[in-house]
Amino acid sequence: MAAQRMVVVGGDATGMSAASQARRLKDEDELEIVAFERGGFASYSACGIPYWVGGQVAGPDELIARTPEAHRERGIDLRLRTEVTELDLAGQRVRARDLASGEERWWGFDRLVLATGATPVRPPLPGIDAPGVHGVQTLDDGRALLRTLEAVEGGPDGRRAVVVGAGYIGVEMAEALIRRGFRVTVLNRAGQPMSTLDPDMGRLVHEAMCDLGIETVNGAAVTAVLTGADGSVRAVATEDAEYPADVVVLGVGVRPATGLARAAGLPLGEYGGLLTDLSMRVRGEENVWAGGDCVEVLDLVSGRTRHIPLGTHANKHGQVIGSNAAGGYATFPGVVGTAVSKVCDLEIARTGLLERQAAQVGLRFEAVTIESTSRAGYYPQAQPMRVKMLAERRTGRLLGVQIVGREGAGKRVDIAAVALTAGLTVDQMTALDLGYAPPFSPVWDPVLVAARKAAAAVRKAG
Amino acid sequence: MAAQRMVVVGGDATGMSAASQARRLKDEDELEIVAFERGGFASYSACGIPYWVGGQVAGPDELIARTPEAHRERGIDLRLRTEVTELDLAGQRVRARDLASGEERWWGFDRLVLATGATPVRPPLPGIDAPGVHGVQTLDDGRALLRTLEAVEGGPDGRRAVVVGAGYIGVEMAEALIRRGFRVTVLNRAGQPMSTLDPDMGRLVHEAMCDLGIETVNGAAVTAVLTGADGSVRAVATEDAEYPADVVVLGVGVRPATGLARAAGLPLGEYGGLLTDLSMRVRGEENVWAGGDCVEVLDLVSGRTRHIPLGTHANKHGQVIGSNAAGGYATFPGVVGTAVSKVCDLEIARTGLLERQAAQVGLRFEAVTIESTSRAGYYPQAQPMRVKMLAERRTGRLLGVQIVGREGAGKRVDIAAVALTAGLTVDQMTALDLGYAPPFSPVWDPVLVAARKAAAAVRKAG
Numbered sequence: 001m002a003a004q005r006m007v008v009v010g011g012d013a014t015g016m017s018a019a020s021q022a023r024r025l026k027d028e029d030e031l032e033i034v035a036f037e038r039g040g041f042a043s044y045s046a047c048g049i050p051y052w053v054g055g056q057v058a059g060p061d062e063l064i065a066r067t068p069e070a071h072r073e074r075g076i077d078l079r080l081r082t083e084v085t086e087l088d089l090a091g092q093r094v095r096a097r098d099l100a101s102g103e104e105r106w107w108g109f110d111r112l113v114l115a116t117g118a119t120p121v122r123p124p125l126p127g128i129d130a131p132g133v134h135g136v137q138t139l140d141d142g143r144a145l146l147r148t149l150e151a152v153e154g155g156p157d158g159r160r161a162v163v164v165g166a167g168y169i170g171v172e173m174a175e176a177l178i179r180r181g182f183r184v185t186v187l188n189r190a191g192q193p194m195s196t197l198d199p200d201m202g203r204l205v206h207e208a209m210c211d212l213g214i215e216t217v218n219g220a221a222v223t224a225v226l227t228g229a230d231g232s233v234r235a236v237a238t239e240d241a242e243y244p245a246d247v248v249v250l251g252v253g254v255r256p257a258t259g260l261a262r263a264a265g266l267p268l269g270e271y272g273g274l275l276t277d278l279s280m281r282v283r284g285e286e287n288v289w290a291g292g293d294c295v296e297v298l299d300l301v302s303g304r305t306r307h308i309p310l311g312t313h314a315n316k317h318g319q320v321i322g323s324n325a326a327g328g329y330a331t332f333p334g335v336v337g338t339a340v341s342k343v344c345d346l347e348i349a350r351t352g353l354l355e356r357q358a359a360q361v362g363l364r365f366e367a368v369t370i371e372s373t374s375r376a377g378y379y380p381q382a383q384p385m386r387v388k389m390l391a392e393r394r395t396g397r398l399l400g401v402q403i404v405g406r407e408g409a410g411k412r413v414d415i416a417a418v419a420l421t422a423g424l425t426v427d428q429m430t431a432l433d434l435g436y437a438p439p440f441s442p443v444w445d446p447v448l449v450a451a452r453k454a455a456a457a458v459r460k461a462g
Numbered sequence: 463m464a465a466q467r468m469v470v471v472g473g474d475a476t477g478m479s480a481a482s483q484a485r486r487l488k489d490e491d492e493l494e495i496v497a498f499e500r501g502g503f504a505s506y507s508a509c510g511i512p513y514w515v516g517g518q519v520a521g522p523d524e525l526i527a528r529t530p531e532a533h534r535e536r537g538i539d540l541r542l543r544t545e546v547t548e549l550d551l552a553g554q555r556v557r558a559r560d561l562a563s564g565e566e567r568w569w570g571f572d573r574l575v576l577a578t579g580a581t582p583v584r585p586p587l588p589g590i591d592a593p594g595v596h597g598v599q600t601l602d603d604g605r606a607l608l609r610t611l612e613a614v615e616g617g618p619d620g621r622r623a624v625v626v627g628a629g630y631i632g633v634e635m636a637e638a639l640i641r642r643g644f645r646v647t648v649l650n651r652a653g654q655p656m657s658t659l660d661p662d663m664g665r666l667v668h669e670a671m672c673d674l675g676i677e678t679v680n681g682a683a684v685t686a687v688l689t690g691a692d693g694s695v696r697a698v699a700t701e702d703a704e705y706p707a708d709v710v711v712l713g714v715g716v717r718p719a720t721g722l723a724r725a726a727g728l729p730l731g732e733y734g735g736l737l738t739d740l741s742m743r744v745r746g747e748e749n750v751w752a753g754g755d756c757v758e759v760l761d762l763v764s765g766r767t768r769h770i771p772l773g774t775h776a777n778k779h780g781q782v783i784g785s786n787a788a789g790g791y792a793t794f795p796g797v798v799g800t801a802v803s804k805v806c807d808l809e810i811a812r813t814g815l816l817e818r819q820a821a822q823v824g825l826r827f828e829a830v831t832i833e834s835t836s837r838a839g840y841y842p843q844a845q846p847m848r849v850k851m852l853a854e855r856r857t858g859r860l861l862g863v864q865i866v867g868r869e870g871a872g873k874r875v876d877i878a879a880v881a882l883t884a885g886l887t888v889d890q891m892t893a894l895d896l897g898y899a900p901p902f903s904p905v906w907d908p909v910l911v912a913a914r915k916a917a918a919a920v921r922k923a924g
Binding site for chain 2: 013045047048051056057062063168310311312313315316331332333335336337338339340341342347349351376378379380408410411412413414415417418419421422424428430431432433434435436437438439440441443444445
């Protein structure tokens, strides 16, 4: 029997994890694997780009988990700078173009993996394509931004950067630019930074950014990128003001890159991401799988699908897809919406639902907030930490947790992530046997303090 | 109706938490609360003593959570240096002696709380009571040890300390004494330090202690404390050698202080701790509760009772007892055996069962160990971390996790603590939505890597 062929569209986390996992299960005699990647890199950590730009990571090579050569040695035919331009599902083939030569050909497949990722949102504003305006989605983007930063001479006020957007990418890039010696202004359309938090918790991030010397303008709707005589960016305009800029970084989110899938008639969800079943197979398809930033995932807390572009999900999807596409069995049950981030030493974490998300899906809840410390109060470097917790009325089921603090705050959210997965109530959480010693926690861990307060609120509400 | 009286025996974490919680629920007209404490301090963090001795915490006042005056202002009649010498359960009264005056009297009770704590094991060796030999159980102990440390002049080899025992207290005290400028030898009867870990993980602690300049002698059975001409300690003898010592610290564990309870005929478990029901009421009693270091607790993983003296349990017990004794309702469902500790920058954590504990209760299991890092490998200060995981054969249920590493290792054990509480399988754990960003974790958190390996081992074992 001739080998079957698995075709992978997209050579980053999901695509190459799927290819690697399939190769672990099937030899080359049984399964040929061809992976197409439009860009010049594969298997890299896009999440690491802000730290490369910030100088904590020396170069792009460190962000590459496995080189193209290593993939090829393992029998994966990885083709860089090769773009898939069409899916012919009925014919079980894809058309791919070598971007260097322009040559196109069809490739038949027995199994298809769609891992096309996401595309940064680029608002259709005047000047948005001017030199000096950068996204930070790919290693190529990171390299281009670094070239710009090095070329900026700056004026009498120093070198000035404007970051558009105050989500994860926005705040991480603000820190990176501060580290590079730029004066940084963050223009944020929402009322507080980090719209992945409730506004009362986002306010803490705003305050911390001010303390770090990052100017954050909330409620700022950008209307244009203004350019100078040489055509390069010179400022960003909002409805109310102009902000001088030698460089502009866009961090206004991403959208699933599902143009090919849409053209092929595959099912998309309300955020434009592919819809899959629990085995990551595209709904209604027999031999097509999809994962990573181009799919929507089931949110186990709300019961809805959401688009959550995150490297950790992308890697899990790849593992699951590789197993299933190679005849094994694995599932991805869904997410609970965990995310963690930092700006300088401020750690920001959330899991589960925000207040507005809970309300949107018809849940009634109690929300409580507590202040505690990362270590026993008497232990050196005990740092303040704020924990917000949402619990469903009546049942007391945990619905979400948000944490803002310093060292030791961020990963504490994992306690709540596991509790959400297990469907624990906040009352059950008050008895959790969490690690305690003075250098690690107060005798009541901050998460336990929040759980006690939430349980009391649920009881009181009746 | 006259107020009822609640009598509390023992004024530390459990006793005073119970008193405080009961006072929150009942006014003084309804409930009189009398608390007897043999020592000179109440409501303090015994867990903080090693850090006071080590100099990270300035003085004992910082370890006191609430002063006696503050308790009295809230209507709790706290009597320090007053020892309860007898329980008369049939007569609903206790006899208490004022240690200063020697005066004794009976106090009637309607509700009784036993929070008598634990007593350090003091092996019956020649010389064990010599000046210079110290326990570190109470603030009084800490003060006495500090006086000795300050008085030691030391010989040509500097000032030398011997720590007997290499459990939590032993390693924390070794660090404290290194910080005070002592040369430190730890004499450990077992084959590796930290018998709360499996030996293969304990070996990592041994290696780290060597690197810190702490001499650790494993398999060392102490036979005598040797004294000099002035009667003070001069060395510790084992079967094989003598270890010069200007000061000796005992860290060989504690036993439930249940002499009064035993004399009163209350039920004790195999470790000598009081046995309670889920409401922390002593089994077979209507109006007697017990908690903290003097009770045994249900281990939810093994189904057995264990003696786990730990401040965080003691505080939870106090809350539960106070609620129930004041007519409310709360339960303590049990523990999963979580503990976290550190020696200098080495973090040591465990939860659930060790290999020998699992085997003892009839469980068959797969054990796997993985190496990973605290942050993305390319991120600055990514530190190595070793995670060992036990999963039950067939079911794949998580049985235990041990972690040894540097910053970020210790509290990761909480992920497993919650998973154990919820009864998750290691296969379920592979899909956990844990916080990921390069400064916080590799894209596969070390706990997920261990879960994947454990799930594969369970599948393979069939």
